[in-house]
Amino acid sequence: MVSHPGFSSFGTAHSTVGANLSPQPRKVNGGNLMKSLSNYAIDASYNRREDVSEAMSRSLRSTQKKLVDSRLLVKCLKETVERLARGENPDISRLLGIKTDSMSESEAEQTAFDSSAMTVGVAEKMMRRQEENMAKLEEDLDSIRYLIQDYYQTKVGDTLNGHDDACRIQ
Known part of the structure; x- marks a missing residue:
């Protein structure tokens, strides 16, 4: 029987989509929230067509x-x-x-x-x-x-x- 480590051994989850940009977290608006550049890449692809007024x-x-x-x-x-x-x-x-x-x-x-x-x-x-x-x-x-x-x-x-x-x- 193969033993799997428990979930407690993993500290945090991190998305690997777009991780080649930089997995380093950055503070958002000076608060305690952290957002990595890979998340920015996901957000940017969400709304590709941005219109000027x-x-x-x-x-x-x-x-x-x-x-x-x-x-x-x-x-x-x-x-x-x-x-x-x-x-x-x-x-x-x-x-x-x-x-x-x-x-x-x-x-x-x-x-x-x-x-x-x-x-x-x-x-x-x-x-x-x-x-x-x-x-x-x-x-x-x-x-x-x-x-x-x-x-x-x-x-x-x-x-x-x-x-x-x-x-x-x-």
Whole structure:
């Protein structure tokens, strides 16, 4: 007959599901309760779809649309300043917001209005894309600033050296 140790020899029970994360217990809310990371993994898999509120979802979509519109406007301004700096006539229809054949689909990208709640993952992806677009927007604005700065530096230099016919005294 095989003898089994009594239950009294086991101090506590511990779940091994997700134990590879860490079986080390952690205090919860500073109290005496202990919860291991393996239990957190079980809890996280219980509610996998976490939604952002509808108001936050609308705000993210609205911000995305404004960012796309701003990016398009800045690209048009940059193109206009570049043409002016080269002495060419700019395409004013772009500044007026008239869609032309030369505009790419990404420039005319529109964000569909949807008021439904989005998942946290979708919201995070959208925020990363917005951050990337903001970085591109800042680069384009810096480029415009430098183009204008160079243009005026050249203009002032021409004026001081007497090469600008508009500023000659008769």
